Amino acid sequence: MSLVDVENLSIRYGANTVLSNVSLRIDAGEILTIVGPNGSGKTSLLRAIIGAVKPTKGTVTRSADVRLGYVPQKLHIDPTLPMTVARFLSLPRAVAPAAIAAALSQAGVPDLASAQMSRLSGGQFQRVLLARALIGKPQLLLLDEATQGLDQPGSAAFYRQIEAVRQETGCAVLMISHELHVVMSASDRVICLNGHVCCEGTPEVVASAPEYRALFGSGTMGALALYRHDHDHEHHSHDGCDHSQTEAAE
Numbered sequence: 001m002s003l004v005d006v007e008n009l010s011i012r013y014g015a016n017t018v019l020s021n022v023s024l025r026i027d028a029g030e031i032l033t034i035v036g037p038n039g040s041g042k043t044s045l046l047r048a049i050i051g052a053v054k055p056t057k058g059t060v061t062r063s064a065d066v067r068l069g070y071v072p073q074k075l076h077i078d079p080t081l082p083m084t085v086a087r088f089l090s091l092p093r094a095v096a097p098a099a100i101a102a103a104l105s106q107a108g109v110p111d112l113a114s115a116q117m118s119r120l121s122g123g124q125f126q127r128v129l130l131a132r133a134l135i136g137k138p139q140l141l142l143l144d145e146a147t148q149g150l151d152q153p154g155s156a157a158f159y160r161q162i163e164a165v166r167q168e169t170g171c172a173v174l175m176i177s178h179e180l181h182v183v184m185s186a187s188d189r190v191i192c193l194n195g196h197v198c199c200e201g202t203p204e205v206v207a208s209a210p211e212y213r214a215l216f217g218s219g220t221m222g223a224l225a226l227y228r229h230d231h232d233h234e235h236h237s238h239d240g241c242d243h244s245q246t247e248a249a250e
């Protein structure tokens, strides 16, 4: 059963078309990763899925009453503001201490309830954001480059936690990531985005696809060649890809 159906989605900001004719579905319980260079429309896609951006064209259909949990890329909290983790998790609505404890435990940081937000390490902070997303018992967890700023072991541990959460709760996960070599192994399916869907499939299929290699290179699963897009691959007319539009938008 699909939780979200995106059909022929296009998003334009003024004259800038950032997504053209993107279609995808997210099924219950699957881990789907979106990869793509900077400015390729990943965040815009995610924001359209949660309803924060209106499609210019196309539709986003969420299954009735689907519960979403969103882990943002970053959240700035004024370091001079005293606030415990438990208090933070009770904003904007009060949450029972047992629910806070359960969410923190699921996020892998069971002992942090009374810690000060300003004293958390980067990895602990991201897990608290994960705990916040888990409080509503989401059926779909959306993560927007949630490991930005963490070192490689830190992000690998974070993604293992995500897999554990999926295992425990059965939620589906949609994540955006630049750390392809790390998330690829944790994903059931990968979509490579560059204003349009360049290629998609299992991690193995995407990693060996010429479109993916053109974007990310092939060394260490592309990890060393991020963000380069030479447009040296060809699209066939039947795949509906139009790079001229994306390039004009960049």
Ligand SMILES: Nc1ncnc2c1ncn2[C@@H]1O[C@H](COP(=O)(O)OP(=O)(O)OP(=O)(O)O)[C@@H](O)[C@H]1O
Binding pocket: 013, 016, 018, 036, 037, 038, 039, 040, 041, 042, 043, 044, 045, 249, 250
């Ligand atoms: N609210 C907005 N108004 C105008 N332009 C926007 C808005 N949000 C994003 N953009 C532009 O749309 C393009 C795609 O941005 P988006 O954040 O979706 O890409 P991204 O793939 O997530 O990028 P990154 O990897 O750098 O986070 C960028 O050129 C960006 O400047």
